[in-house]
Amino acid sequence: MNILQQIIASAQKTIAIEQEAIAHLHTLIDEEFAQAVEVIYNSVGRVIITGIGKSAIIAQKIVATLNSTGTPAIFMHAADAIHGDLGTVQKDDVVICISKSGNTPEIKVLVPLIKKTNNPLIAITSNKDSFLGTQANFVLHAQVSVEACPNNLAPTTSTTAQLVVGDAVAVALLDLKGFSDKDFAKYHPGGALGKKLYLRVSDLTQIHEKPSVSPEASIKEVIVEISAKRLGVTAVVEDQKIIGIITDGDLRRMLSKNDTLEGLTAKDIMSASPKTIDNDAMAVTAKRILEENGISQLLATHQGVYSGVVHIHDLIKEGII
Structure with a gap:
């Protein structure tokens, strides 16, 4: 076996071991798990989560x-x-303590101190019979039989199991609260994930000028407008309503078909009834329309009136694409 094959085999073995451990976890989700989640759900305080080392x-x-x-x-x-930060725990808080063995020295010191405060104590541990497991009000069993580490020492499978159990708690709470995509956007305003949930077309159109020409505009006027606004497109507008669109591609095709520009106007080369989107629509909707139609620009309207252009580059810049 060469070094590349050795690396591949090692990685596959690690994933297989952890996969088996995670597959076993769902059999450990029981009524005690549900009761622990219910306690958190009904609590008016916070969740304080503690651990030592990798936990x-x-x-x-x-x-x-x-x-x-x-x-x-x-x-x-x-x-x-145990050196002063126990004051973090307030009267109505729920404490979750994470430890694979449940018997580390720090945990043995900390657990009795938490129990004195009468805060509900939830354990996430691989060993239900440990000091932590027997002292906690609720035990979320994150049992693993072996670490992925060849020496069965480095926390690998065990920390993966802890993380999965934690995710199970979080999602169960999310379901109980009816946490919506709007709620999620409120907590993720700065990332691409949040932008997909709150960014609107109006947020994109306002960063550009509005390229527009009248139906009777000359081809020179069209070229100047497209070049000046630097979006590769202009709307053809009459009485503030969009009647067509001209892209730089339309100009190139027009030039290849005509020997002279004399007498040609915007209405002669525009594409009528272009794809449009409302200013209040979500940016992800604009992304879908652009992708479905294989186009790079989309004209936006507000109450039927032309309001600007959404360019595919805007969506890329914002992380929507």
């Missing part, structure tokens, strides 16, 4: 997932908690 990193990711799906959550490092 702490997983805790931070679960915190991010909960926050982005409408469940307020805070990360508290287990080591820091």
